[in-house]
Amino acid sequence: MPASPSTARAINDRLALQLLQQEGPLTAGQLKTLTGLSRPTVAGLVERLQSSGLVQVVGEAGAERRGPNARLYGIVADRAHLAALDVRTHSVTVVVADLLGTTLAEAALPIGRHxxxxxxxxxxxxxxxxxAREAGAERLHSVGIGAPGLIDPVTGELRESTGLPEWHRALVAALQQRLSASVLVENETNLAAVAEQRLGAARGVDDFVLFWLGQGVGAAVVLGGKVRRGASGGAGEVGFLPVPGTGALPSATGCDGGFHSLAGAAAVRELAAxxxxxxxxxxAVRSADPEFLGALAxxxxxxxxxVTAVLDPGCVVLGGEIGHAGGEALAARVEARLASLSPLRTEVRAAALGGEAVLRGALFAARDAAQEELFAPGA
Structure with a gap:
């Protein structure tokens, strides 16, 4: 059944907005080429998007081509302001950005253990x-929060955990009450994977697993281009993975004896010593001591x-503080050793974004939510 004229217009408008977001300012001619739409259709959608306040003329495409056909159209960046928070066990980092994702202000604050x-x-x-005030954002449209712990796939809430500070869960609820913005929370490792997929080591890769190697150990599973959370939100809890070499088994209440005991920060420090x-x-990881890196790999x-025996992702990204510090030297060693353990060909890459991955991922979550609303038909 063919789409109605209004539905077709909405689809075309959204396509144009997505192209302007991804490619930057474009002329009407460039939009025509990229969308495959007719010139009158493109002229109509540009007029609608300008009238809605989502698109504006931002310049011209070269001095030799002047006039209406040379006008460059771009997203109105201050149409919405976004915020992202990276909530760690003892700190929080905040970034405020515009609709294009350009950072306007950033700050961090330690939160004392007691x-x-x-x-x-x-x-x-x-x-x-x-x-937000420093960024000139009178009102935030969407706020993305990255935090350790499990996210309930039904409610979208951060689940209670005895191993994490209570203020994490309380902060999400407080911001939802305090702000008029849409507040979204996601597991930090999942957000790091989103950022690496869009900007970093997994760019253009639809199937991969990101290992988060830091104080704790976790993983994000991306299959078919989407983060997979599992039935209870626990997909990727590899710290609990029973593995040889730990001398024990993990339990429902603790990951000691699991993969965490091999790859968590404390275990890595002990190995380095x-x-x-x-x-x-x-x-220690950055020292590139060949014997130590070989043992860690x-x-x-x-x-x-x-993990690859079950999922066969084809690509593993080593993220978190340890993965980023080890870089390509560690990734190459892991890939070589993995090839001797598994018949499945798996590429191992070092994460590219380092400590900013969670914050970038949280900002993507906020931007996606804002665009979903602002770019919707009739918005």
Missing amino acids: TGTGQAVEQAAALLERT RYGVEGDTED ERLAVGAAA
């Missing part, structure tokens, strides 16, 4: 409000082999 829940929530919320490599975890390949 800070009470109410005080921690107030400090984090005040940081967001202050950063055995090889005489000093410094904190990242410095052996451990990481064990976890990767278990």
